[in-house]
Amino acid sequence: MNNEPLNISIMGRDFCITCPDDEREEILLAAAYLDNKIQEIRAEGKIVDSDRIALIAALRIAHELLVLRDGTDFDINEFRRRIASLSRKVDEALAHEDN
Numbered sequence: 001m002n003n004e005p006l007n008i009s010i011m012g013r014d015f016c017i018t019c020p021d022d023e024r025e026e027i028l029l030a031a032a033y034l035d036n037k038i039q040e041i042r043a044e045g046k047i048v049d050s051d052r053i054a055l056i057a058a059l060r061i062a063h064e065l066l067v068l069r070d071g072t073d074f075d076i077n078e079f080r081r082r083i084a085s086l087s088r089k090v091d092e093a094l095a096h097e098d099n
Helices: 021-044 050-070 076-098
Strands: 006-010 013-017
Touching: 006 021, 013 076, 021 050, 021 076, 050 076
Parallel strands: none
Antiparallel strands: 006 013
């Protein structure tokens, strides 16, 4: 685990998280991808609540992954481990921001 914090920005909010060195670039890419999806939904103008926008973005991304899984040898257990890891990191970032 790297002791250097990783700064990401999602929905105009900055988060500081820690992650293993070998996942830093992937986390940055994932944060940028998520933020782009959120911006697309915001631009549609149909949803204004930030929580709902984030949920719809997450559902769209999950759908994309499931579609990709059908065409490849997708390891669902690895996917679940990665999602759990990302979820912990988001929780840590939110707890850190609240302090």
